[in-house]
Amino acid sequence: MTHLRQALTLLALALGGCGTPMQRVDPDQDDALGGTGIDSADLRATADKMARSILAMDRVFARGTPYVVVQSPENRTRFQIDDSIFVQKIITYLTQNAAGRVQFIDREHWEIIQKERQLKRSGAVSVPVDASGQPNLAAAPLGTDYFLTGVLQAISKSTGRAASDYVQATFRLVDAETGAIVWQDDFDWKKVGASGVIYR
């Protein structure tokens, strides 16, 4: 009986130890939660590759600092995505690595920028001054040299018991004046997953 009690205690401890309420994991690694959807490793790898690829493109910098509006990529996959997360990550990587060589323009907050401009000009709020003490008011909001756009596409297959998803994230810089595509690159990945027997 004592042995039985010891065995049961050990079993209870082992089962109790199986649960890990929270742990930090490397966002560049696949987690163990399964699924073939888009995850943090895909996002980070895509944004990193796109940022490096843009910075290596001399043509973009030939006319000085390029002004860029980044648009959310179009989602054509079967996965629910907060597409703005790609935009934010690419901007962050480019800002970190470009050392001021790229100037981004925020169009998401266009309405509040317009409102702030009106408030400053009406005297309702104070106007910041530049280094020489002059009012720092731009004649007009910035126009852009390029649009950075993207699309996420996928080829998905399933047997009901397993699924595979090939996802391609393509980004391009489009000349805002001529429509010319001055740069394009992509990053792709493929994942396969299978259900455990009780879900088949």
Add this chain to the structure above:
Amino acid sequence: MTPRLALRIAFALCAPVACSAPGTGEAGRHYYAGRPAAAEQLLLDRSARDPDARALFANELGILALDRRDLDAAYQRFLEADRIMNAFAATDAKEIGAIVGAESSKVWRGDPYEKAMNSYYLGIVSLLRGDGGNALAGFKNAVFVDSSRDEQYDCDFAPAWFLEAFAHERMGDATMAARGRARAAELAPACPATAADNLGNLVVVVDVGRGPTKANAGAHGEATRFLDHPAAPAVVDVRVDGRSIGSAAEAGNVHFQATSRGGRVFDRVLRGKAIYKSGARAAGIGALLMADDVPDKFRSATMIGGLALLLSSFTVSAEADTRHWTSLPARVQLFRGSLAPGEHEIEIVPSDGWRVAGPRVERVSIPERGAAFVYQRILP
């Protein structure tokens, strides 16, 4: 212990055992009785205590949030369920436990029709939120999960094809939109909304009635069957600014979706467990009946063996998991028509005393180009 006493114990063990019914049935009853607040409270209370059915609770809560047009909450609920339902988890102690013990002890990930409906609702909510990309992703995934299974089945849920086409239309992809519309027309030719030449600027989706109920069947509950609740109002009128412009027509049958996907691999496991239960019970009772007739030196061993067989028969659960999404509709109806661009009040009016679950009147802006979208749920 005498063989007679052992037999009495055996019969007590074999008596039907009242099982607690896991799932969301009670919340479903509140929902259909017109008590969504009570349903929601019950779901919130139970979801905290039953993390294995989190996706099921999230789906039910998503429907309630959609009905009251709390679109952000609805999206988050359906997304939470989507993440669980579409994960491919590795075999773990839970899975092994569900094979050895009750199937309902596993993490609920839903049947294929429930996965398709989860994606359908992600699409509906995304359309209402004006998120074209995720609306397309939702309907695409609804088509995807309803297809497959060794490529024997192509998606036959016309509303998913129709709405995928509509999402493509909104994203400016005329080719893919035409393909989806053609498939929807093929599957639901009697529904005027799916006609290839119907490109009206108002699209209405009406979820009608009570979805299928999943119940146990077989001697040990090892099989499942779906009960249909086909009741529907005779007419679901679409009124614009107080005037009828037509009625919605059936395009999809959720009960058919639940019952037309063939069997599961796990059904074979449950059948095997049911056969074992019956066999072990018969052998155990047989051994106890024979115990009086065997020589004394074998009597104890025969009784112990018989009781062990009965005990194993009692403890092995062959019952199939019947947890299911109770607040799904029975049918999906569609309407597509044309209105003058501008602001309009749209009202979905069911006949026969049926009621709408969402706002009675929706104020909709019909654009100069493209189409507006209206969703409504109607209940008995």
